[in-house]
Amino acid sequence: MIPVTPLTHDRPSSLATEISERLNTAIREHLLSAFAPDNTKTLRSFPAPEAAELLGVSGQFLRKVHGEGTIPEPSENRGGRRHYTAQEIWNARDILEQSSRKAGRYVPRRREGENLQIWQLMNFKGGSSKSTTTIHLAHYFALRGYRILVVDLDPQGSLTSMCGISPEIEFDGLTIYDAIRYDDPVPMADVVVQTYFPGLALAPSRLILSEFETESAVHSSPDHPFFTRIRSAIAQVEGDYDIVLMDSPPQLGFLTIAGMAAASSLIVPLTPSMLDVSSTAQFLELAGAYMGVIEDAGATLQYDHFKFLITRDEPTDIPSQQLTSFMRALFLDRVMAATALKSTAISDATMLKQSIYEVVRSEMTRATYDRARSSMDAVGLEVEQMVHQAWGRE
Structure with missing residues (x-):
């Protein structure tokens, strides 16, 4: 914690600089504790109903493709309930797209001739x-x-x-x-x-x-x-x-x-x-x-x-x-x-x-x-x- 001492400058330009320096130091200390080099930001997992919604399928369909082995089981299973990482949902899109009769059903990315x-x-x-x-x-x-x-x-x-x-x-x-x-x-x-x-x-x-x-x-x-x-x-x-x-x-x-x-x-x-x-x-x-x-x-x-x-x-x-x-x-x-x-x-x-x-x-x-x-x-x-x-x- 930075010791709090009175601001020492009266001249506006020097006072502004002193305030800026103190703020920046405090912000760095706070951020380094909140966002330390080994504290990389991560994304939560998604329960099966939410994953199904994101994929645009029913929960029953999601269970079916797992049962058939079409898509792999997610890495996380809590008490028999599947939870998916965003990457696993992303990968599932590519797999389901390959077997889909409708192009873009699961991977809606732009196609040839469509501008960025x-x-x-x-x-x-x-x-x-x-x-x-x-x-x-x-x-x-x-x-x-x-x-x-x-x-x-x-x-x-x-x-x-x-x-x-x-x-x-x-x-x-x-x-x-x-x-x-x-x-x-x-x-x-x-x-x-x-x-x-x-x-x-x-x-x-x-x-x-x-x-x-x-x-x-x-x-x-x-x-x-x-x-x-x-x-x-x-x-x-x-x-x-x-x-x-x-x-x-x-x-x-x-x-x-x-x-x-x-x-x-x-x-x-x-x-x-x-x-x-x-x-x-x-x-x-x-x-x-x-x-x-x-x-x-x-x-x-x-x-x-x-x-x-x-x-x-x-x-x-x-x-x-x-x-x-x-x-x-x-x-x-x-x-x-x-x-x-x-x-x-x-x-x-x-x-x-x-x-x-x-x-x-x-x-x-x-x-x-x-x-x-x-x-x-x-x-x-x-x-x-x-x-x-x-x-x-x-």
């Missing part, structure tokens, strides 16, 4: 749940058999932390900055790391990513425009993934704009409060202006989907529901039908750097867990349907 889906979540209002939504979408898709790449474009690295890498205490690895920097960028494949979550890879972020903002103001040119750099990096690994999810910083800078130029679809999360709606209006006014500028500079912007997602939704809060109805009346199907509920289950999971999909249901109030899980499933399903629409599937 690149979804950017953006808003410059803090607290709009961009990172929380991104990680829930990533886990939703990975559990359903898609190959997912998440790209953390926020120098604060919140998404990176939720993927099991702590930017505050790990400095040696490469980040997305290394793939998009102007001076001797590295191959994107060297940046991407596999996570503890099967099917989910990460292009991590750390504070150094903020240098891209400064460097772009100096080095971007008509021959090497800043807005092509993220898309070019992703293109290097395009064949390895079905869906890319990008979490943007809470500002409209070079990183967010370069993400917009790389994206095939956009989601703008916002909470149903007048302050957030007003802020989002200003954000989109600026975004529209910048889109016009980079289009004039040669960027091609074409989105399959451009949607609003209501986050931190409280069904019993009348003013917020009125504002949600207001948004739907204004923008019709531009507002996603599903909403992300404001839930203690999601808040508690996020505090532990987890999604609702990582939480063991029995460790929470079940009704609270079920509402939160159903909410995030609905958001994931709606985005999945839009992905399939973009691919031309029914």
Whole structure:
């Protein structure tokens, strides 16, 4: 424990530095105890009913293919009840797909002629749940058999932390900055790391990513425009993934704009409060202006989907529901039908750097867990349907 002593500086600049140093030291100590080198983040196991649901089969069918020896027994059996690791579910998909009469029944990955889906979540209002939504979408898709790449474009690295890498205490690895920097960028494949979550890879972020903002103001040119750099990096690994999810910083800078130029679809999360709606209006006014500028500079912007997602939704809060109805009346199907509920289950999971999909249901109030899980499933399903629409599937 760090001894608490009075702050010694009065000069604002020195005081700010002293506070920063003390905070960083305390954070490192806390993180090193919580995320020690031998304390690697792992994923829970899934009971048979949940595994069957993820595979899209009945419990009876799952027991049948085990009995026939089609898929191997899971490594964990508690009192005669099967529990599966995410990797075992992933492997079962591949096995069942081989014997399926319908292509894509168990492995719904993109097929020849279907373009990589690149979804950017953006808003410059803090607290709009961009990172929380991104990680829930990533886990939703990975559990359903898609190959997912998440790209953390926020120098604060919140998404990176939720993927099991702590930017505050790990400095040696490469980040997305290394793939998009102007001076001797590295191959994107060297940046991407596999996570503890099967099917989910990460292009991590750390504070150094903020240098891209400064460097772009100096080095971007008509021959090497800043807005092509993220898309070019992703293109290097395009064949390895079905869906890319990008979490943007809470500002409209070079990183967010370069993400917009790389994206095939956009989601703008916002909470149903007048302050957030007003802020989002200003954000989109600026975004529209910048889109016009980079289009004039040669960027091609074409989105399959451009949607609003209501986050931190409280069904019993009348003013917020009125504002949600207001948004739907204004923008019709531009507002996603599903909403992300404001839930203690999601808040508690996020505090532990987890999604609702990582939480063991029995460790929470079940009704609270079920509402939160159903909410995030609905958001994931709606985005999945839009992905399939973009691919031309029914």
